[in-house]
Amino acid sequence: MTALADTELETETEELTVREAIRQAMREELRRDEDVFLIGEDIGVFGGVLEVTGDLYEEFGPERIKDTPISEAGFMGAATGAAATGTRPVVELMFSDFAGVAMEQIMNQMAKMRYMFGGKAEMPVTVRTTEGGGMGAASQHSGTIHSWIAHFPGLHAVAPGTPAAAKGLTKAAIRSDDPVFVFENKMIYEQKGQVPTDEDFTIPLGEAAVEREGEDVTVVATQRLVGESLQTAEGMADDVDVEVIDPRSLYPLDTETIVESVRKTGRLIVADESPLSYGTHAEIIARVQEEAFFSLDAPIQRVGTPDTHMPFSPPLEQEVLPTGEDVRNAIGRVT
Amino acid sequence: MADYDLQSEAGRRDALRRMVTIRAFDEEAGDRFADGEIPGFVHLYIGEEAVGVGTCAALEPDDYIASTHRGHGHCIAKGLDPKYMMAELYGKADGYCNGKGGSMHIADVDEGMLGANGIVGAGPPMATGAALSIDYQDRDQVAVGFLGDGAVAQGQVHEAVNIAATWDLPAIFVIENNHYGEGTPVEKQHNVDTLSDTAQAYDIPGVTVDGMDVTAVEEAVAKARERARAGDGPSIVEAETYRYRGHYEGDEEPYRDDAEIERWKARDPIETFKDRLIDRGELTEDEFDDLQAEVEAEIDAAVEFALEADDPTPEQAYEDMFAEMPPEIDRFATAARTDGGESGGDRR
Numbered sequence: 001m002t003a004l005a006d007t008e009l010e011t012e013t014e015e016l017t018v019r020e021a022i023r024q025a026m027r028e029e030l031r032r033d034e035d036v037f038l039i040g041e042d043i044g045v046f047g048g049v050l051e052v053t054g055d056l057y058e059e060f061g062p063e064r065i066k067d068t069p070i071s072e073a074g075f076m077g078a079a080t081g082a083a084a085t086g087t088r089p090v091v092e093l094m095f096s097d098f099a100g101v102a103m104e105q106i107m108n109q110m111a112k113m114r115y116m117f118g119g120k121a122e123m124p125v126t127v128r129t130t131e132g133g134g135m136g137a138a139s140q141h142s143g144t145i146h147s148w149i150a151h152f153p154g155l156h157a158v159a160p161g162t163p164a165a166a167k168g169l170t171k172a173a174i175r176s177d178d179p180v181f182v183f184e185n186k187m188i189y190e191q192k193g194q195v196p197t198d199e200d201f202t203i204p205l206g207e208a209a210v211e212r213e214g215e216d217v218t219v220v221a222t223q224r225l226v227g228e229s230l231q232t233a234e235g236m237a238d239d240v241d242v243e244v245i246d247p248r249s250l251y252p253l254d255t256e257t258i259v260e261s262v263r264k265t266g267r268l269i270v271a272d273e274s275p276l277s278y279g280t281h282a283e284i285i286a287r288v289q290e291e292a293f294f295s296l297d298a299p300i301q302r303v304g305t306p307d308t309h310m311p312f313s314p315p316l317e318q319e320v321l322p323t324g325e326d327v328r329n330a331i332g333r334v335t
Numbered sequence: 336m337a338d339y340d341l342q343s344e345a346g347r348r349d350a351l352r353r354m355v356t357i358r359a360f361d362e363e364a365g366d367r368f369a370d371g372e373i374p375g376f377v378h379l380y381i382g383e384e385a386v387g388v389g390t391c392a393a394l395e396p397d398d399y400i401a402s403t404h405r406g407h408g409h410c411i412a413k414g415l416d417p418k419y420m421m422a423e424l425y426g427k428a429d430g431y432c433n434g435k436g437g438s439m440h441i442a443d444v445d446e447g448m449l450g451a452n453g454i455v456g457a458g459p460p461m462a463t464g465a466a467l468s469i470d471y472q473d474r475d476q477v478a479v480g481f482l483g484d485g486a487v488a489q490g491q492v493h494e495a496v497n498i499a500a501t502w503d504l505p506a507i508f509v510i511e512n513n514h515y516g517e518g519t520p521v522e523k524q525h526n527v528d529t530l531s532d533t534a535q536a537y538d539i540p541g542v543t544v545d546g547m548d549v550t551a552v553e554e555a556v557a558k559a560r561e562r563a564r565a566g567d568g569p570s571i572v573e574a575e576t577y578r579y580r581g582h583y584e585g586d587e588e589p590y591r592d593d594a595e596i597e598r599w600k601a602r603d604p605i606e607t608f609k610d611r612l613i614d615r616g617e618l619t620e621d622e623f624d625d626l627q628a629e630v631e632a633e634i635d636a637a638v639e640f641a642l643e644a645d646d647p648t649p650e651q652a653y654e655d656m657f658a659e660m661p662p663e664i665d666r667f668a669t670a671a672r673t674d675g676g677e678s679g680g681d682r683r
């Protein structure tokens with residue numbers, strides 16, 4: 001279950017933003033392992049469009065912070081080939097929407113090589129990418145696509161909701177010998193929180209965190225919706241005792257922690273920014289009903305994007321973007 | 336629709352006016368973005384006006400263009416109305432896309448403008464596709480795909496040019512070489528020195544022209560258009576130009592220095608063309624001042640229009656996903672819009 005109780009609180013912590021936590025994770029792993037390098041568009045002198053790689057170029061230079069031409073299929077393929085031949089690339093895919101350009105390399109090469117080759121290919125590659133609406137970036141720069149990747153056999157997908165998760169998951173991803181996609185919600189880069197300073201702090205893939213304990217209803221929330229669900233839970237604390245779980249890792253998914261919680265509360269809300277049909281919500285709900293059907297006291301609710309793209313105009317974007325308010329309404333429907 | 340060419344005095348004056356309009360529009364858009372009125376990203380075309388205007392001057396009104404993320408200039412060159420463009424940048428219901436697209440996705444297919452595009456390199460396949468329907472239906476048009484120097488590195492650009500070349504489609508690929516893709520200089524993105532040399536791989540003509548000179552661009556595109564209409568297939572025109580502003584507004588530009596910017600500004604496309612018209616006795620400084628004042632009034636009116644236009648209604652968020660709406664969206668929208676109430680589903 002949650003690593004929070006066991007290790008995270010015992011170590012020393014410092015306050016970091018999500019952005020700083022990810023950068024620190026990369027800095028530490030670049031220092032620790034010579035085989036690790038970063039590759040992507042404008043991640044060097046420019047520092048990344050959302051400033052995540054920042055000053056890493058100053059310390060590590062162009063050999064290890066590699067600026068590429070604008071060629072997502074090309075560098076996704078190059079990272080795949082590099083990972084298969086002895087190095088540990090960390091790709092920055094500027095916006096997750098651009099996975100469309102690189103999808104062939106992701107789904108037919110990166111994900112399948114080890115399997116197709118009878119286990120005779122290594123694939124220690126990390127792909128960091130940004131997701132989410134909320135900054136008026138319109139449909140081609142605001143997508144939440146993690147359900148595609150989590151769906152695809154051979155790939156891991158993680159999606160941090162806190163600075164600690166951001167650091168621990170990024171480090172675990174880089175140390176993993178399998179392809180791991182790290183989905184960073186672009187609206188929470190400035191969110192602050194306590195992060196362990198221990199350079200060996202990682203969050204194993206497949207471990208959820210109970211971010212708030214409660215007795216009445218379980219909210220499984222991801223990314224930006226973790227913080228917003230926690231706020232909602234505090235706001236409703238007089239009426240209903242809400243448990244908030246950040247699965248952190250979408251694939252593998254910590255089914256046990258979620259199921260245990262639903263056995264206790266009998267109610268479940270799944271809040272994730274991806275479109276509602278055929279996705280992350282459905283997977284979590286399917287697992288819960290397989291394991292804990294008879295513990296349920298109310299229909300499971302889901303909060304997500306209502307099967308539209310992310311529109312540009314702020315009133316439209318606000319309309320379709322799932323928020324803590326939607327989580328509150330969902331809780332209201334079942335308690 | 337835009338119907339102007341550089342062969343007549345009136346056409347040249349129109350072209351100058353369009354360049355001035357592009358600059359005034361983008362300067363205003365930059366200011367309004369800085370003021371926080373315009374959401375999202377804006378990529379300004381200032382400095383590159385001669386490329387869009389020179390290209391569109393060589394086109395007929397019903398030709399197509401497929402644009403890029405840096406699309407405001409292409410829109411104005413093609414004849415779109417700054418008023419509805421500005422409303423789109425503001426995310427208003429009266430904008431070209433009813434506020435759903437914004438700066439990076441402005442489009443007016445009826446005007447032959449197939450859209451700005453948030454995906455680098457996605458314009459050329461669109462142009463190849465438009466050229467395909469022109470060819471298929473024996474229509475008397477061409478399609479231009481604009482792309483940046485950075486976009487030349489995209490796989491789909493190669494595929495689009497190759498298809499158009501192999502099938503002799505009436506397409507023209509205009510590379511706007513402004514010497515940077517975001518912060519990365521062109522020589523760090525490509526092994527060739529001259530991007531139009533890539534044309535050799537497709538056995539089509541490739542030329543490089545001075546993109547600060549509207550006439551040079553117009554001549555090259557006119558030639559490419561002639562070839563396309565004769566059924567001989569596509570061409571690549573590379574226009575060497577420069578963006579004066581950052582990649583997008585807010586770019587701190589750690590990758591270049593002021594001296595470089597000043598060198599390019601000394602060859603400003605508007606100043607040069609204006610001076611040429613004055614030398615030819617087609618324009619006076621006073622007339623130019625009047626023209627500039629008129630344009631500024633037009634842009635002010637566009638901002639006024641955009642500010643006063645209505646926001647889209649929240650319900651519009653659910654429109655336009657399909658021609659025929661599936662029930663899911665309505666169902667999810669209704670659920671999202673109910674506060675509390677029924678939980679749905681069977682009761683035990």
Ligand SMILES: Cc1ncc(C[n+]2csc(CCOP(=O)(O)OP(=O)(O)O)c2C)c(N)n1
Nearest residue numbers: 098405453454455483484485486515516517
């Ligand atoms: C497929 C894809 N990759 C990356 C980006 C991010 N991006 C937007 S503009 C740009 C630079 C494009 O350079 P260039 O083609 O030279 O056009 P310019 O901005 O110079 O006009 C990049 C990398 C994108 N929008 N789409």
Ligand SMILES: [Mg+2]
Nearest residue numbers: 483484515516
């Ligand atoms: Mg460029």
